[in-house]
Amino acid sequence: MSKQVNVAAAVLTRPDGSVLLGQRAAGTFYPGYWEFPGGKVEAGETPREALIRELREELGIEVRQAHPWLMREHIYEHAHVRLHFFEVPDWHGTLSDHVHAALAWQDPHRFDVGPMLPANGPILKSLRLPRAMAITCTTALGLDAQLIAIDKAVKNGCRLIQVREKTMDLSELTRFVELIRQRSHGTGTLVFVNTAPAFAIKAGADGVHLDSISLMKTRTRPELEWVGASCHTRAELERAAELGLDYALLGSVKETTSHPGQTGLGWNAFATLAAELPLPVFALGGLAPSDMNEARTRGAHGIAAIRGLWQSG
Numbered sequence: 001m002s003k004q005v006n007v008a009a010a011v012l013t014r015p016d017g018s019v020l021l022g023q024r025a026a027g028t029f030y031p032g033y034w035e036f037p038g039g040k041v042e043a044g045e046t047p048r049e050a051l052i053r054e055l056r057e058e059l060g061i062e063v064r065q066a067h068p069w070l071m072r073e074h075i076y077e078h079a080h081v082r083l084h085f086f087e088v089p090d091w092h093g094t095l096s097d098h099v100h101a102a103l104a105w106q107d108p109h110r111f112d113v114g115p116m117l118p119a120n121g122p123i124l125k126s127l128r129l130p131r132a133m134a135i136t137c138t139t140a141l142g143l144d145a146q147l148i149a150i151d152k153a154v155k156n157g158c159r160l161i162q163v164r165e166k167t168m169d170l171s172e173l174t175r176f177v178e179l180i181r182q183r184s185h186g187t188g189t190l191v192f193v194n195t196a197p198a199f200a201i202k203a204g205a206d207g208v209h210l211d212s213i214s215l216m217k218t219r220t221r222p223e224l225e226w227v228g229a230s231c232h233t234r235a236e237l238e239r240a241a242e243l244g245l246d247y248a249l250l251g252s253v254k255e256t257t258s259h260p261g262q263t264g265l266g267w268n269a270f271a272t273l274a275a276e277l278p279l280p281v282f283a284l285g286g287l288a289p290s291d292m293n294e295a296r297t298r299g300a301h302g303i304a305a306i307r308g309l310w311q312s313g
Helices: 047-059 118-127 143-155 170-184 197-202 212-217 234-242 267-274 289-297 308-312
Strands: 004-012 019-023 038-040 062-075 080-092 102-106 132-135 160-163 190-194 207-210 226-231 247-251 281-284 302-305
Touching: 004 019, 004 047, 004 118, 038 047, 047 062, 047 080, 062 118, 080 118, 132 308, 143 170, 143 308, 160 170, 170 190, 170 197, 190 197, 190 226, 197 207, 207 212, 212 226, 212 234, 226 234, 234 247, 234 267, 247 267, 289 302, 289 308, 302 308
Parallel strands: 004 080, 132 160, 132 302, 160 190, 190 207, 207 226, 226 247, 247 281, 281 302
Antiparallel strands: 004 038, 019 102, 062 080
């Protein structure tokens, strides 16, 4: 059996969204392959402590901010690796490569270096997922107001919309998805539909979003490029991971308008439930753009909101 090795890996980001990759040098495993900077967690270290040390040694920088993100496992011929990924949006110093053959800043939507180290490959898709998911609510807003809100949100940079309309029949839902796609055409906005996978495919959606009941009944991953699910427990999150889903929503973090008086999970419980999963987790429930930094600090990929993001648009 391969020995288990814990590794801290850094997704260094710049304001333009690009991320840093390093090419493995000759004389190492997988020479010439590209990876995210980082290294082995030594005895007595936490993954965060290892990350700070490794970036100081490898790149000559001091980490100012590091957000826990994903944990993925990969079995190589020489080791069973547990990769603890952190997003590092803020650091001090000038990058000075000490161990890699080369460094390259890459747009997550257009990687032009390769090959990628196998354990790091799945991370690339996760990096394409926008940080804010706006969830439709035409029952509360009305159709015309919802379409106006979509126009404003897309104009202001919203790039991920979940269509959640439980009262619409299939013909209405199809037309609504078509209207959203017309409004967001050419912007790169992803449109996911909270419905049965077969309908999402028929409607031409980019992905399908499963409710928690459908998630637990599903035996195989639906055949769409993007598949996510709503989760409320660790068991549901682990089921989403087992199915190889692309993301999960976890909440409610705070009290919501739709459930007044119902206490939310709170950020501590969210962080515990979402920790060390291989897929991005959005925080949901009573949130607004002002909660984004707190969410990321607690390990969330970003936030999802039914009202907060439309109001900000």
